[in-house]
Amino acid sequence: MKTPLSDTLKRLVGQGVDAIDTPALVVDLDAMRRNLSRMADFARKHDIRWRPHAKMHKSSALAKLQMQAGAVGVCVQKTAEAEAMVAGGVYNVYISNEVIAPHKLARVAALAHAVAAENGQLAIAVDSMEGVTLLAQAMNDHRAAKGGAAAVIDVFVEIDVGQGRCGVTPGRAAVALAHEIRKHAALRFAGLQAYHGRAQHLRGAQERREAIAMVVQDVLYTRKLVEAEGIPVELITGAGTGSLVLEAASGAFGELQAGSFMFMDADYARNERDPAQPQFEHALFVKTQVISSGVQHAVCDAGHKSHAIDSGLPRVHALEGEAELEYFNGGDEHGILKPVAGSTRLPPIGRTLWLIPGHCDPTVNLHDAMVGVAGGLKAGKVERIIRVDARGALT
Amino acid sequence: MKTPLSDTLKRLVGQGVDAIDTPALVVDLDAMRRNLSRMADFARKHDIRWRPHAKMHKSSALAKLQMQAGAVGVCVQKTAEAEAMVAGGVYNVYISNEVIAPHKLARVAALAHAVAAENGQLAIAVDSMEGVTLLAQAMNDHRAAKGGAAAVIDVFVEIDVGQGRCGVTPGRAAVALAHEIRKHAALRFAGLQAYHGRAQHLRGAQERREAIAMVVQDVLYTRKLVEAEGIPVELITGAGTGSLVLEAASGAFGELQAGSFMFMDADYARNERDPAQPQFEHALFVKTQVISSGVQHAVCDAGHKSHAIDSGLPRVHALEGEAELEYFNGGDEHGILKPVAGSTRLPPIGRTLWLIPGHCDPTVNLHDAMVGVAGGLKAGKVERIIRVDARGALT
Numbered sequence: 146m147k148t149p150l151s152d153t154l155k156r157l158v159g160q161g162v163d164a165i166d167t168p169a170l171v172v173d174l175d176a177m178r179r180n181l182s183r184m185a186d187f188a189r190k191h192d193i194r195w196r197p198h199a200k201m202h203k204s205s206a207l208a209k210l211q212m213q214a215g216a217v218g219v220c221v222q223k224t225a226e227a228e229a230m231v232a233g234g235v236y237n238v239y240i241s242n243e244v245i246a247p248h249k250l251a252r253v254a255a256l257a258h259a260v261a262a263e264n265g266q267l268a269i270a271v272d273s274m275e276g277v278t279l280l281a282q283a284m285n286d287h288r289a290a291k292g293g294a295a296a297v298i299d300v301f302v303e304i305d306v307g308q309g310r311c312g313v314t315p316g317r318a319a320v321a322l323a324h325e326i327r328k329h330a331a332l333r334f335a336g337l338q339a340y341h342g343r344a345q346h347l348r349g350a351q352e353r354r355e356a357i358a359m360v361v362q363d364v365l366y367t368r369k370l371v372e373a374e375g376i377p378v379e380l381i382t383g384a385g386t387g388s389l390v391l392e393a394a395s396g397a398f399g400e401l402q403a404g405s406f407m408f409m410d411a412d413y414a415r416n417e418r419d420p421a422q423p424q425f426e427h428a429l430f431v432k433t434q435v436i437s438s439g440v441q442h443a444v445c446d447a448g449h450k451s452h453a454i455d456s457g458l459p460r461v462h463a464l465e466g467e468a469e470l471e472y473f474n475g476g477d478e479h480g481i482l483k484p485v486a487g488s489t490r491l492p493p494i495g496r497t498l499w500l501i502p503g504h505c506d507p508t509v510n511l512h513d514a515m516v517g518v519a520g521g522l523k524a525g526k527v528e529r530i531i532r533v534d535a536r537g538a539l540t
Numbered sequence: 541m542k543t544p545l546s547d548t549l550k551r552l553v554g555q556g557v558d559a560i561d562t563p564a565l566v567v568d569l570d571a572m573r574r575n576l577s578r579m580a581d582f583a584r585k586h587d588i589r590w591r592p593h594a595k596m597h598k599s600s601a602l603a604k605l606q607m608q609a610g611a612v613g614v615c616v617q618k619t620a621e622a623e624a625m626v627a628g629g630v631y632n633v634y635i636s637n638e639v640i641a642p643h644k645l646a647r648v649a650a651l652a653h654a655v656a657a658e659n660g661q662l663a664i665a666v667d668s669m670e671g672v673t674l675l676a677q678a679m680n681d682h683r684a685a686k687g688g689a690a691a692v693i694d695v696f697v698e699i700d701v702g703q704g705r706c707g708v709t710p711g712r713a714a715v716a717l718a719h720e721i722r723k724h725a726a727l728r729f730a731g732l733q734a735y736h737g738r739a740q741h742l743r744g745a746q747e748r749r750e751a752i753a754m755v756v757q758d759v760l761y762t763r764k765l766v767e768a769e770g771i772p773v774e775l776i777t778g779a780g781t782g783s784l785v786l787e788a789a790s791g792a793f794g795e796l797q798a799g800s801f802m803f804m805d806a807d808y809a810r811n812e813r814d815p816a817q818p819q820f821e822h823a824l825f826v827k828t829q830v831i832s833s834g835v836q837h838a839v840c841d842a843g844h845k846s847h848a849i850d851s852g853l854p855r856v857h858a859l860e861g862e863a864e865l866e867y868f869n870g871g872d873e874h875g876i877l878k879p880v881a882g883s884t885r886l887p888p889i890g891r892t893l894w895l896i897p898g899h900c901d902p903t904v905n906l907h908d909a910m911v912g913v914a915g916g917l918k919a920g921k922v923e924r925i926i927r928v929d930a931r932g933a934l935t
Contacts, residue, residue, distance in 0.1 A: 166641065166643065166644065166935045167641065167935065168934050168935070169934075169935070200872065200873070222872070222873040223873065242831075242873065243831040243832050243839075244831070245829060245830075245831045245889055245890050246561065246562065246829055246890075248561065249561065272832050273832065273833065273889055275889050275890065276889070305834070309834075309837070309876070310832070310839055310870050310871070310874055310876060311831070311832040311839050311874065312832070314835075342871060434640060434641055435640075436637075436638040436639070436640045436706070437638050437667050437668065437705070437706040437707070438668065439700070439704075440709075442704070444638075444705055444706050449848070449850050449902060450901075450902055450905050450934060451934050453844070454850055455844050455849055455869075455872075474850075475705050476705070476737060477595065477617070477850075477901050477902050477905075478595070478617040478618065478637065479705055479706065481704070481705060494640055494668055494670050494671070495640050495641075495670070506845075506872050507844060507845055507872050510845050510872075510906070511905070511906075511932065511934075512932065512934075513932055536932075537906065537907065537908055537931075539563050539564075539845060539846050539906075539907075540561045540562065540563070540564070
């Protein structure tokens with residue numbers, strides 16, 4: 146269910162950044178648009194489709210912005226996220242994850258029919274025979290109950306290319322699933338899902354190259370086996386912001402799922418950049434205020450209820466002329482700030498600070514809305530409020 | 541702004557636990573009520589007030605349940621949390637934190653007058669002269685603008701008793717703040733705020749005893765200095781679930797702020813229990829489902845968008861006859877499950893599992909509602925849906 150945007154938030158539009166209450170999630174729209182344009186250029190140059198992961202921004206408005214820039218649609222991880230996207234007018238959605246519960250699959254089937262009615266397309270991943278059977282059953286049940294035109298859902302077979310999470314072992318198991326999918330008229334075998342999440346965060350560019358080289362071996366081997374059975378593998382989809390240049394150059398992947406490039410975060414910034422990778426900028430910030438000041442530290446009002454710390458603490462983003470500070474864990478509601486080595490400057494009570502979250506996806510998920518600012522964090526104005534449609538969309 | 545409860549959630553009431561979609565935050569109401577009753581008994585026995593921290597459950601319904609059981613009111617950390625409590629009919633609220641922004645203090649002043657009209661009382665903490673001056677200004681401005689009866693806000697001086705976060709150094713600085721508070725007719729010096737957050741999670745009972753002994757020294761010393769100026773210190777308030785037996789036995793503290801005892805979490809369960817502490821039970825669970833199964837692991841649909849991992853990963857709560865499993869980090873949307881040493885049993889696709897979150901407070905904050913179950917997790921029924929009124933109440 147959507148949380149209504151508060152009047153306080155709506156009234157912010159047109160006001161200066163100073164008017165934004167803290168803590169708040171703020172998007173530097175200029176930086177975000179540059180990131181988007183860099184990604185679109187990159188995909189064009191490599192003649193590859195891109196389908197950004199909307200689990201990151203969870204916003205149908207940003208999904209549409211991405212599609213206007215050339216994305217073919219979006220990925221999501223959850224049925225409820227797909228529902229939020231479709232409700233927001235995004236009709237090309239891929240649930241790049243396994244769904245097993247029959248009541249959830251009934252929702253998937255309803256969505257597949259809803260987007261088909263809008264000339265859109267729903268896709269989903271599977272990694273088990275049960276998953277295929279239950280999905281086909283749900284599609285048939287929906288048709289039997291509701292009548293109307295039959296929709297077909299695109300089904301990708303997920304192979305585990307090193308993440309050690311979902312996905313079948315590359316090779317024969319994928320062939321068996323492709324055969325199984327093709328037995329059902331309501332399902333279309335669409336290709337292979339191959340995402341290596343951990344490879345995104347390998348720090349060295351060479352390490353990532355080695356990891357993705359093995360991913361590419363796995364997908365080529367699996368594709369070969371599937372195609373040897375006379376089943377075409379139309380598309381191999383995967384990649385994240387950390388490795389996208391490698392999948393794009395591989396010749397094997399036809400679609401990039403990277404999502405974080407839009408906002409970037411402190412964790413991705415710790416990667417050694419591959420020279421071929423577009424220079425994405427930080428575009429997501431938590432605005433915070435100093436509420437207490439000790440002798441050797443200050444305390445701000447943003448703790449880990451306002452930003453996720455699974456991939457490390459946020460970095461303090463010093464604006465021009467401001468003291469460099471380090472953020473230490475202050476618990477759920479507070480951040481502890483200390484000067485970096487060689488400095489003793491501490492911000493006074495009342496001072497505004499900007500944090501770069503450690504990990505953008507779960508940070509966005511903590512907020513009902515993002516405040517979109519144009520003209521910079523120092524003197525910019527609020528241009529729009531971006532609703533996080535799929536915040537808390539867990540099921 | 542409140543998120544409306546979905547019809548899907550409302551329809552759950554009266555149904556069996558099997559009907560709860562995953563992932564979902566589930567409260568074992570029987571265990572919760574036993575925890576509440578143990579806390580009420582403990583406070584009665586020690587003749588001490590209790591004011592549980594509602595930053596944990598963020599629910600006005602649970603706050604009222606606590607007050608029915610004997611709590612004098614609740615604590616919160618944020619103005620927006622206080623607003624959510626008051627909107628839900630909880631009129632005795634203490635913002636145990638510093639508020640500095642004038643527009644937030646205007647909201648605090650409005651709340652102070654709103655609860656006074658309901659024969660309630662608002663309280664707040666300060667640790668700076670600016671904080672006192674700005675608060676008094678906001679109270680006066682509110683009165684000047686709105687007229688009506690003048691409300692008085694209770695003001696606690698926060699001292700830093702070892703947490704290294706907010707609070708003045710114990711001693712003279714607190715005396716100066718007490719004097720300053722007493723200059724303003726709209727403020728009442730209510731006593732000292734003294735909370736040692738880190739001490740709650742010291743694993744050994746003896747370590748916690750040593751830490752709280754120093755806390756008690758600090759508060760007694762500060763109280764002595766304040767009272768030497770002829771200013772009575774009516775109340776010293778603090779303590780958490782990890783240390784409450786120590787503050788209760790100290791003779792110095794008059795009020796306990798512990799909140800987690802209601803739900804408990806995996807992190808608090810790692811503490812060596814003080815023999816004097818009531819035996820609180822786990823009452824908060826994430827219901828999850830196995831969606832993928834590998835050779836040596838299974839994957840469930842609950843990652844750290846459904847439970848906070850700042851205090852460690854969740855524990856798998858095996859029901860009677862179920863395999864013991866260990867939860868490993870699978871990212872934002874997945875959990876990886878492996879058998880514990882000596883076992884090879886893995887749960888099949890579709891199986892329901894129950895997780896005990898590492899840290900209850902930020903876990904609750906990820907959910908719009910908690911599903912309250914009576915009769916146990918195996919065969920119980922949904923008794924009520926508990927709205928998380930202050931979810932995302934950051935400002």
